[in-house]
Amino acid sequence: MKFTPEHEAFRESVRKFVDKECAPYVDDWEREGIFPAHEIFKKAGALGILGVEYDPEYGGMGGDHLFAMIASEELGRMGCGGVPMAFGVQMMMATPSLHRYGSHELKQKYLAPAIAGEMVTSIAVTEPDAGSDVAALKTRAVRDGDDWVINGSKTFITSGTQSDWLCLLARTSDEGGYRGMSQIIVERDTPGLDVAKKLDKYGMRSSDTALLTFDDVRVPVSNTIGEVGRGFQQQMQQFVVERMFASYGKLNSMQGALDRTRDYLKDRVVNGKPLIANQYIAFKLSELSAQLELVRTHAYVMAEKFMNGEDTTRDATISKLQGARLAREIGDWCMQFHGGMGYMEDFWVARYVRDTRLGSIGGGSDETMLQVLSRIDGFTP
Template sequence: MTSEIDQFRAMVRSVVDTEITPHIERWEAEGTFPAHELFPKLAAHGLLGLSFAQEDGGEGAPLEYQMVLSEELGRGNAAGIAMAVNVQMHMATPSLAQFGSAELKQRYLGPAIRGEHVAAIAVTEPDAGSDVAGLSTRAVRDGDDWLITGAKTFITNATQADWFCMLVRTGDEGGYKGMSQIIVPAGLPGFEIVRKLDKLGNRSSDTAELRLDNVRVPVSNTIGEIGRGFQQQMGQFIIERLSACFSIVGGTEWALAKTRDYLRVREVFGAPLATRQYPVFKLAELTADVELLKAMNEKMCRMLNAGEDITREATVGKLHAGRTYRNVADAAMQFHGGLGYMEDSWTARFYRDARLSSIGGGADEVMLQVLARMDGYRV
């Protein structure tokens, strides 16, 4: 299997080098990328269907293949593209694959796997981010339809999405109860992309605010059981956090290698920085942090392949991954000095992109709260 994984990694790296790397500077400057052009190219190599069952049009591959794909997408300072692909594969579609009806999977999952549709996940609202219980977008039953009213924000892929996996309230229980996941196609009457958001980093990935005013969607577009959306979304969050851990390994390994190369050629006070104890020890420490993350990722792969619950491991991994990403970005910029602070240096984008890792997909503070509660604390 190691040989097959190595061959797969080489193929993915070739695809990234051909289809993403030559265009990333332009996509970053434009603040978006052509998802409907890129995704079919990735799908042609089976990359968008790795995690899905063969009967749904996927590859049915072991989780290690998803890990390699995410690592390679994370490598090369194209974090915005890695995030957009991860949304397609690991954030907007896992619930649909697990709980969706055969009809829903045929209409929405199949085209997403083939790269014909761009998918997005719509959970966060202006007043409800990490606190999903505060979600207020509501769907009211009208015969065989839902009428959905509310707002969503920070939605990745939103300006190009063909459909959204949207978490909304369908009951009056309040709190974590009475929510459902519903597939909401883009372009319906009353559905508006309010504005594209101007972000600090990950600029090649489009992000937007949504507004819904009595948007009519068939009840049959509900994923799984009505009222079980929160529980389904929590499971989908686990896959999202897992994919973040995978991608961050690729990005940090790439950045550490480039920084080590720079230390060997940059002379300060008559000697290369690579002869100075502090920068060398710092990079050694950060490399060890990445190795620990890789070990956790491999553990999570083994556990998921065996059908085990990885809630704790994914929470620990997400917390460690975000902090490691930020620490690597900070050290890379520091050791590049004034050059690293310039926008035409790779370190500037890497630094900006890294900051999201401890906010998106569950802030560090939320990860700590989850772990504290698992350890019996009431916080």
């Protein structure tokens, strides 16, 4: 992987942003269960972080995919998982379909302010009875003249209590399964759209998450992203980008956890020797570090393939599966090696363990990733 001086300058810019505007406030945001997305995103937008790959016509940087990967990596240094996750929704989960398939008018109205950080976005796919099984979703949008009339509910919606618009996946015909869905932009203040509940999560606590209900919500048909009835296919492409972002974001987070644990073990003296002198501990940390290097190398290869226009569905699936599992394993060993201190709520390890647990659930569970891989590789008929 070859980074240009422009890439490195951008990395330094994002790192300074994280260190100045985010990291010092993470503890407060974790306690409050929310961070000021409009304030933080506007600052990020001014640096070009939110639209690194997007068309300059709408405020994007027009950069290559490595800029997005760098942003994801550096946001992972923040010291929590919730805020970087919200950034991921804004940059690579709620907006890719709009950028790729949306009309010029929709991009002007919704994409440009999202890139500038003036609007906060959410992706609304998961439902109470339809998580990884997207084909089972029931939220419907029925056409009435020039409007869609939407009824249903969506849950686990990141930034759901403060977002300005949603990229909603809903059924727009009576065709079952994967057919007859469309992606529709819905403004959060539209009558009939309500935050039924702010959800209390085990981890990712600095990111607000909501249960949303739709009761005869009227939205112009012109708010449809791309072609009516092609929403599932567009969302699957968006999922690939989402899983790539998640994979990049874990890299520096995992590295930071190993580095902080190593430093702690150097200082912690037991029976007259620093704990790091224990060969078992040193070997285990080395093993985890080696596994991280393999995951990092795979992610970088995936980024290059994506820039070359290759299909990265399989790569993103592998990267998300293995990265999430490794993050969980690193968290478990870091807590073990910190002993009682690692179990304390006010210590960084406990938060790391909580936040990394979502990696094997959100954006497609481990089981879903294995199902996708088994189909691609021909192990499932």
